[in-house]
Amino acid sequence: MKILDVKVIVCCPGRNFVTVKIVTDEGVYGIGDATLNGRELAVASYLEDHIAPCLIGRDPQQIEDIWQYLYRGCYWRRGAVTMSAIAAIDVALWDIKGKLANMPLYQLLGGRSREGVMVYGHANGADIAETVEEVGRYIDMGYKAVRAQCGIPGLPSTYGVSGDKMYYEPANADLPEENIWSTEKYLNHVPQLFNTLRDRYGFDVHLLHDCHHRLTPIEAGRLGKDLEPYRLFWLEDTVPAELQERFRLIRQHTTTPLAVGEVFNSIYDCNTLITEQLIDYIRSTIVHAGGISHVRRIAALAEIYNVRTGFHGATDLSPVTMGAALHFDTWVPNFGIQEYMRHTEATDDVFPSDYYFKNGYLHVGDTPGHGVDIDESLAAKYPYQRAYLPVNRLQDGTLFNW
Ligand SMILES: O=C(O)[C@@H](O)[C@@H](O)[C@H](O)[C@H](O)CO
Numbered sequence: 148m149k150i151l152d153v154k155v156i157v158c159c160p161g162r163n164f165v166t167v168k169i170v171t172d173e174g175v176y177g178i179g180d181a182t183l184n185g186r187e188l189a190v191a192s193y194l195e196d197h198i199a200p201c202l203i204g205r206d207p208q209q210i211e212d213i214w215q216y217l218y219r220g221c222y223w224r225r226g227a228v229t230m231s232a233i234a235a236i237d238v239a240l241w242d243i244k245g246k247l248a249n250m251p252l253y254q255l256l257g258g259r260s261r262e263g264v265m266v267y268g269h270a271n272g273a274d275i276a277e278t279v280e281e282v283g284r285y286i287d288m289g290y291k292a293v294r295a296q297c298g299i300p301g302l303p304s305t306y307g308v309s310g311d312k313m314y315y316e317p318a319n320a321d322l323p324e325e326n327i328w329s330t331e332k333y334l335n336h337v338p339q340l341f342n343t344l345r346d347r348y349g350f351d352v353h354l355l356h357d358c359h360h361r362l363t364p365i366e367a368g369r370l371g372k373d374l375e376p377y378r379l380f381w382l383e384d385t386v387p388a389e390l391q392e393r394f395r396l397i398r399q400h401t402t403t404p405l406a407v408g409e410v411f412n413s414i415y416d417c418n419t420l421i422t423e424q425l426i427d428y429i430r431s432t433i434v435h436a437g438g439i440s441h442v443r444r445i446a447a448l449a450e451i452y453n454v455r456t457g458f459h460g461a462t463d464l465s466p467v468t469m470g471a472a473l474h475f476d477t478w479v480p481n482f483g484i485q486e487y488m489r490h491t492e493a494t495d496d497v498f499p500s501d502y503y504f505k506n507g508y509l510h511v512g513d514t515p516g517h518g519v520d521i522d523e524s525l526a527a528k529y530p531y532q533r534a535y536l537p538v539n540r541l542q543d544g545t546l547f548n549w
């Protein structure tokens with residue numbers, strides 16, 4: 148069996164996606180996602196110009212060998228562009244293997260470990276009152292877990308707060324927007340939000356919060372401590388995580404569970420965090436961390452240190468990643484939770500899938516492979532549109548973390 152073609156499809160049904168389609172000489176094909184928000188065309192070129200020529204004629208069944216070939220063979224290891232490109236190929240090959248075996252992916256991985264995948268939705272509002280209402284809306288839709296983000300008095304805009312409540316989309320400008328940030332204002336405000344949420348909804352619903360890498364370790368320790376009475380499911384991305392040792396200080400100061408990893412792309416980004424048990428949830432996701440073949444190594448390491456998975460699932464991860472992630476979540480023993488931001492109808496039309504939401508859980512279907520396809524002629528109607536994530540500045544103009 149041979150790979151005949153590696154197609155790279157870039158489309159923008161409301162937002163940009165980079166998709167790979169690997170076609171074999173036996174007619175079976177597989178689909179993978181390579182979307183890297185705000186840097187899409189770099190990955191598309193990596194795939195088209197540098198990976199595709201090496202794959203033609205290879206046996207698509209040799210997933211591990213192809214992974215090693217692309218990782219070790221390029222010499223320049225790791226990095227978001229490389230690992231997203233490898234991920235797309237890897238997921239497409241797993242999709243092919245599932246189709247050849249006539250099995251859904253979760254069966255190939257080791258079978259079902261749970262009935263459904265608990266997901267969390269995104270509630271956000273301009274102020275505490277609006278955020279509380281939005282959390283209620285998610286609870287009414289059946290969600291067992293809700294992330295709450297709220298506007299901060301005195302700041303014109305804040306991470307996670309958007310006009311469109313259902314389809315949050317941070318990459319919204321032809322050139323990066325500039326946000327303004329104050330850690331002091333933020334740290335004073337957030338505990339009030341969770342105090343109000345617990346007063347209103349009690350302790351049965353899981354509540355989560357994302358700091359988007361904006362704190363120092365000692366500030367993170369303080370916020371974690373201030374939030375302890377409200378029993379968060381997790382506090383996410385408190386500090387920038389290039390330096391894993393930073394988490395030692397946070398951990399000394401709070402028992403609030405910590406999650407990190409959406410920007411990581413390899414096991415080497417989180418080995419200290421996992422082996423020293425400095426975090427509770429690892430968020431590294433299939434599309435940005437080398438695909439199923441690599442993320443299963445991260446999950447296996449995490450399992451022996453009591454760290455659970457909590458994959459990134461924002462709208463910039465295409466339904467292909469969501470489908471693959473849900474199969475992984477259905478199998479992986481140390482599953483924690485899955486982020487779920489709904490895609491727009493236009494996106495769902497371009498990427499037909501068989502997963503569905505019911506009572507706070509997502510469920511995979513039994514279609515062989517990962518169960519997500521791409522409608523290429525529809526995709527062609529939505530050409531690429533340049534879009535950037537915002538940047539962030541302190542009130543005095545200093546460039547800060549977004
Ligand atoms: O937790 C999350 O979902 C976020 O941090 C994302 O919204 C993130 O900002 C985007 O995926 C960036 O592309």
Ligand SMILES: [Mg+2]
Binds near residue numbers: 384
């Ligand atoms: Mg996040």
